[in-house]
Amino acid sequence: MAGTTLAGASEAGVSVPVDERVIDVRDLRMRYGTKDVLHEVSFAARRGEVLVLLGPNGAGKTTTIEILEGFRMRSSGEVNVLGVDPATAGEAWRAQVGVVLQSWRDHGKWQVRELLGHLGMYYRRYSTDAKTRPWPVDDLLEVVGLTAAATTRVARLSGGQRRRLDVAIGIVGRPDLLFLDEPTVGFDPAARREFHDLVHRLTDVDDTTILLTTHDLDEAEKLADRILILSGGRIIADGSADELSRRVAGESEVRWSRDGQRFVHAAANPVPFVRELLVQHGDAVEDLEVRRNSLEDTYMRLVHDSEGSP
Numbered sequence: 001m002a003g004t005t006l007a008g009a010s011e012a013g014v015s016v017p018v019d020e021r022v023i024d025v026r027d028l029r030m031r032y033g034t035k036d037v038l039h040e041v042s043f044a045a046r047r048g049e050v051l052v053l054l055g056p057n058g059a060g061k062t063t064t065i066e067i068l069e070g071f072r073m074r075s076s077g078e079v080n081v082l083g084v085d086p087a088t089a090g091e092a093w094r095a096q097v098g099v100v101l102q103s104w105r106d107h108g109k110w111q112v113r114e115l116l117g118h119l120g121m122y123y124r125r126y127s128t129d130a131k132t133r134p135w136p137v138d139d140l141l142e143v144v145g146l147t148a149a150a151t152t153r154v155a156r157l158s159g160g161q162r163r164r165l166d167v168a169i170g171i172v173g174r175p176d177l178l179f180l181d182e183p184t185v186g187f188d189p190a191a192r193r194e195f196h197d198l199v200h201r202l203t204d205v206d207d208t209t210i211l212l213t214t215h216d217l218d219e220a221e222k223l224a225d226r227i228l229i230l231s232g233g234r235i236i237a238d239g240s241a242d243e244l245s246r247r248v249a250g251e252s253e254v255r256w257s258r259d260g261q262r263f264v265h266a267a268a269n270p271v272p273f274v275r276e277l278l279v280q281h282g283d284a285v286e287d288l289e290v291r292r293n294s295l296e297d298t299y300m301r302l303v304h305d306s307e308g309s310p
């Protein structure tokens with residue numbers, strides 16, 4: 001089981017064995033001018049894992065991802081991605097890394113299939129025995145839900161379709177590691193669900209490691225093997241949604257109804273409470289529900305506590 005680390009998590013991620021680390025970040029610092037935006041950030045990700053980076057606006061998520069993608073130079077610290085420092089990595093490394101940027105605005109006149117076919121050609125020389133690159137265009141169109149739009153020009157796509165195209169562009173080279181910065185913004189509920197299925201397919205079938213940012217806590221809970229919470233440029237929590245909620249001392253909510261009346265009770269340990277409730281009222285208890293801290297409760301609590309600390 002991955003270790004859970006809360007406030008002051010300088011050793012975050014050390015429970016991932018070194019030889020399994022697809023991402024290994026140690027004491028990463030970033031300073032813009034005189035402003036420190038990342039302070040000794042450390043974490044690791046293992047192969048096939050979905051790591052979700054959460055945090056309030058301005059916490060440093062995009063900065064962290066851009067450093068890992070090799071798009072931004074760090075101020076200090078050690079960063080290793082697929083065994084290489086992204087600051088000095090070459091083309092072969094880039095071909096193994098997929099990036100879904102905020103939105104693909106160029107090539108408006110290209111048709112969707114044409115564009116994906118063209119971009120995919122770049123990856124052909126990086127095919128290996130274990131992984132044929134690129135993803136065959138028609139399969140890719142299907143997996144991202146763009147088959148019906150295959151011959152549509154990029155400029156004519158709806159916002160949600162364009163986002164699907166962004167995802168397709170990010171995965172056309174069948175990356176070993178995929179970075180997704182707020183991938184489902186603008187998706188309708190059906191597209192969101194299809195995207196979640198795609199993430200599971202990528203990790204289960206292709207063993208792709210995924211690092212994604214989102215502000216949607218429901219999405220984080222559905223997708224994440226591990227959640228990192230970044231606040232004020234520091235990792236304040238690292239663990240699965242369940243581990244985080246257990247570590248935040250909180251009370252469960254017990255709800256039930258009796259004789260047509262609704263009741264709610266907060267209990268640190270709901271089991272004895274429910275037992276006693278059933279002993280006292282037996283069959284008269286209806287609609288019994290026990291709700292642990294949601295990820296949203298946990299997140300709000302952790303971020304709130306961290307904002308109070310220096």
Ligand SMILES: Nc1ncnc2c1ncn2[C@@H]1O[C@H](COP(=O)(O)OP(=O)(O)OP(=O)(O)O)[C@@H](O)[C@H]1O
Pocket residue numbers: 032037055056057058059060061062063064
């Ligand atoms: N190029 C830059 N020059 C100066 N400051 C920057 C630059 N880019 C980001 N910042 C600052 O760094 C901090 C972290 O920004 P970043 O975009 O990484 O946060 P974020 O967690 O991705 O936020 P959001 O959720 O709003 O996308 C912010 O205070 C931001 O103003």
